Amino acid sequence: MSTTDLKWSQYDFTQIPFDNIVSVGQRTMLHRDLFTVSWLLGRFCNYSCSYCWPYASSRKKDHRTIDLILMTIDEIKRQSRDNNYNSFHFSFSGGEPTFHPDYLEIMEYLADDVPNCNYHSVHMTSNISRKMKWFEEYAAICSRFHRSSITASCHREHVDTQEKVAEFADKLEYCQSQDIQVTINQVMLPDKFEQCWEDALYFHERGINVTLKPQSDPTASFIVDGYTDSMLERLRNGMPQRGFTDTKKLIRRPRPKVELDLRYEKTGIPQHMQVELEDADGKKYYMDQAERFNTFNFNKFSGWTCESGYRSIIIREPDGSIKRSYSCSDEPLGYIDKGFKLFQKPMPCITETCVSSADSKIPKRKLV
Numbered sequence: 001m002s003t004t005d006l007k008w009s010q011y012d013f014t015q016i017p018f019d020n021i022v023s024v025g026q027r028t029m030l031h032r033d034l035f036t037v038s039w040l041l042g043r044f045c046n047y048s049c050s051y052c053w054p055y056a057s058s059r060k061k062d063h064r065t066i067d068l069i070l071m072t073i074d075e076i077k078r079q080s081r082d083n084n085y086n087s088f089h090f091s092f093s094g095g096e097p098t099f100h101p102d103y104l105e106i107m108e109y110l111a112d113d114v115p116n117c118n119y120h121s122v123h124m125t126s127n128i129s130r131k132m133k134w135f136e137e138y139a140a141i142c143s144r145f146h147r148s149s150i151t152a153s154c155h156r157e158h159v160d161t162q163e164k165v166a167e168f169a170d171k172l173e174y175c176q177s178q179d180i181q182v183t184i185n186q187v188m189l190p191d192k193f194e195q196c197w198e199d200a201l202y203f204h205e206r207g208i209n210v211t212l213k214p215q216s217d218p219t220a221s222f223i224v225d226g227y228t229d230s231m232l233e234r235l236r237n238g239m240p241q242r243g244f245t246d247t248k249k250l251i252r253r254p255r256p257k258v259e260l261d262l263r264y265e266k267t268g269i270p271q272h273m274q275v276e277l278e279d280a281d282g283k284k285y286y287m288d289q290a291e292r293f294n295t296f297n298f299n300k301f302s303g304w305t306c307e308s309g310y311r312s313i314i315i316r317e318p319d320g321s322i323k324r325s326y327s328c329s330d331e332p333l334g335y336i337d338k339g340f341k342l343f344q345k346p347m348p349c350i351t352e353t354c355v356s357s358a359d360s361k362i363p364k365r366k367l368v
């Protein structure tokens with residue numbers, strides 16, 4: 001089958017009965033003792049894109065010291081282990097996280113703890129502006145984890161020639177060759193939709209996964225107007241995720257202490273179907289990326305029991321707050337420089353809209 005044939009999902013996500021779903025979660029959290037940390041290391045970014053929200057980036061360096069970061073890692077793992085979670089996923093973003101002056105040392109510190117964990121993975125969201133040499137060092141450290149992944153954003157105001165787009169793709173191809181899972185997040189601006197679609201196709205044809213994201217309003221609460229039916233159709237079912245690195249396992253990674261075999265041969269579900277949903281009759285459905293939830297308006301979980309704050313946190317600068325997750329209107333669990341306390345059990349959702357895909361895939365169950 002050619003790559004072009006695979007632009008459309010073999011799973012028809014429009015068939016999922018969203019009104020009747022009573023349980024949802026990322027498969028790796030549902031089936032593993034996984035604690036996830038989403039850490040905005042600082043707002044500093046080397047780019048200044050006109051469309052970037054002012055609160056999301058800054059030209060001023062605002063990073064915490066490595067000592068405080070390493071102490072916070074230790075405390076997260078201590079409290080999580082007290083709650084019987086000894087698998088970890090750390091996801092770093094910003095700003096541009098790769099410009100934290102100690103980024104690679106932080107990664108080394110996490111890698112040193114891998115033998116003590118049942119499982120350990122790392123992720124970063126990056127504009128991929130660091131040089132190839134940096135990615136070579138990064139990939140070498142990543143090989144010490146059980147899994148590593150990157151979400152890349154191609155900012156065309158800076159990556160503004162076809163040569164720079166090709167160089168951006170080269171670095172991602174290299175990462176894939178080092179067994180790092182890569183997805184490019186393509187925000188599909190309604191007024192530049194066709195150009196965004198062309199870029200997405202270019203990456204797709206080069207064998208790099210692309211996630212299509214609708215543009216949301218500045219408060220990230222709803223999707224902006226301007227999408228036609230044809231655009232919405234492409235957002236809902238276009239560019240399914242594929243296991244591009246599945247056949248490129250050249251890197252010998254450590255084996256997890258606790259194996260979780262989600263391979264297609266074992267489960268009958270493609271491994272890159274990250275999200276599992278269950279309806280009231282116990283029937284299961286799968287979706288590649290929770291990013292699609294918003295296009296189905298599947299983002300209202302108020303009253304459900306949610307595991308955020310119990311087995312997942314976010315850390316956000318500039319105030320260093322530690323919260324359940326991005327969308328949650330709960331009070332912070334604490335602050336990076338003052339201490340924090342995780343929940344001791346899953347707690348009710350008190351938030352009207354769970355709009356971030358990072359939040360919506362944290363396990364949650366409707367109380368019936």
Ligand code: SF4
Pocket residue numbers: 301302306307308324325326327328329348349350351353354355359360362364
């Ligand atoms: S808003 Fe927060 S508490 Fe509510 S479902 Fe989303 S992550 Fe869970």
